[in-house]
Amino acid sequence: MFLTNANSLYRSPLDPRDAETLGLPAATEVERFLTFRDDNATTPLVALPNLADKIGVASIHVKDESHRLGLGSFKALGGSYAVIRLVLDKATEKLRRQVDVAELATPEVAxxxxxxxxACATDGNHGRSVAQGAQLVGAxxxxxxxxGVSDERVAAIARFGAEMVRVDGTYxxxxxxxxRVAEKHGWTIVSDTSWPGYERIPGLVMQGYTAIVREALRxxxxxxxxxxxxxxxxxxxxxxxxHLSVALGDERPIFTVVDPARAACIFESAKAGHPxxxxxxxxxxxxxxxCYEPSLVAWRILSRVADAFMTLDEEDAIAVMRRLARPLSGDPAIVAGESGGVGLAGLMKAASDPDIRTALGLGPQSRVLTINxxxxxxxxxxxxxxxxxxxxxIGGNLENAG
Structure with missing residues (x-):
């Protein structure tokens, strides 16, 4: 399924709160915070020229977040960043002076x-990030x-010292x-989704992700x-x-949001015109x-700056994993998990459909960015x-390089 953005707010300016959260000063601060992480490194931007040629676009670049901060996921940038920011906020309040990230390891902040x-809920990756952030600061x-979360993913979170709680049902x-439990005990919820009255912390999580865009544009x-x-x-x-809408303004790229057909809460929100x-x-x-319910803050942003929405079937996600592992001759291999290559799969599906190609203006001059x-x-x-x-x-890449 595919549709263009027909929301009444489409192409209107970002809400001032979101413009501040995702703006250039905030993104600069995120990158400054990252300099205090021992395991920080810019993630690779991988070109796939032969795949680009095959589907009829000028270039495809994949920002490979499988290398991010030792967690193998872009979410390493969100939950841990929010935890650090919240600890510094609390330290500022307790010590009655502004406390900077440079002081994170001091006895006073510890x-x-x-x-x-x-506390947080997770499918796996967000929980690892929150747990890592808590471990870093001693919380x-x-x-x-x-x-539905596998035992392997639970164990990967627990390795960072988190206490794990199984819940019957869905995400x-x-x-x-x-x-509910966090409110009862006075814990701080670090969620990557938002609901009425709970926006600042999910905003911090999203703010952490701006580093991906900054690195890619450079x-x-x-x-x-x-x-x-x-x-x-x-x-x-x-x-x-x-962030692209702030950084590039009228020159921003055509942006397509890709959902799983079986959990298309953003697509259906776009179709209905509201969350x-x-x-x-x-x-x-x-x-x-x-996920079956959209983040209200995310929808507020996407309703204004996303240009199109589409869904993918199960076989599309599986096919892109296999294609990235066994790329066209001359293209490097990429390890993409079950959700990792979905943006690229969206491009491939769009490129194969003449009507979608036309709607998005995809052609031989198109320069496409996706994120693993x-x-x-x-x-x-x-x-x-x-x-x-x-x-x-990964070993096959090393052999080819040699």
């Missing part, structure tokens, strides 16, 4: 962090996971349970003409689209995108789907 408990983390039910030979980004609750898509929840059905292989949002964050699942282990894909 003593404040030790009194704080951060406590309690992470709620729903019934959205785990969000509600995390909020590395690209020319700004992109088209961007395809996947959506769960909408946070990463909104962060990228919102809607979609019914729970059969689970999607795109596990990190299996996760690597093999569940290695067993990855190997089962792709047919080879992630280490073999």
């Amino acid at each position: 003593s404040v962090a030790a009194t704080m408990t951060f 406590r983390a309690v992470v709620f996971v729903h019934a 959205d039910e785990s969000v509600k349970e995390a909020a 590395a690209l030979p020319e700004p992109p003409t088209h961007v395809f980004v996947q959506a769960g609750v909408g946070g990463i898509a909104a962060a990228v689209a919102g 809607v929840s979609v019914p729970h059905g059969e689970p999607t292989v795109m596990a990190m995108l299996e 949002t996760e690597g093999a964050t569940d290695p067993e699942k990855y190997a089962e789907i792709v047919g080879i282990a992630a280490a073999e894909v």
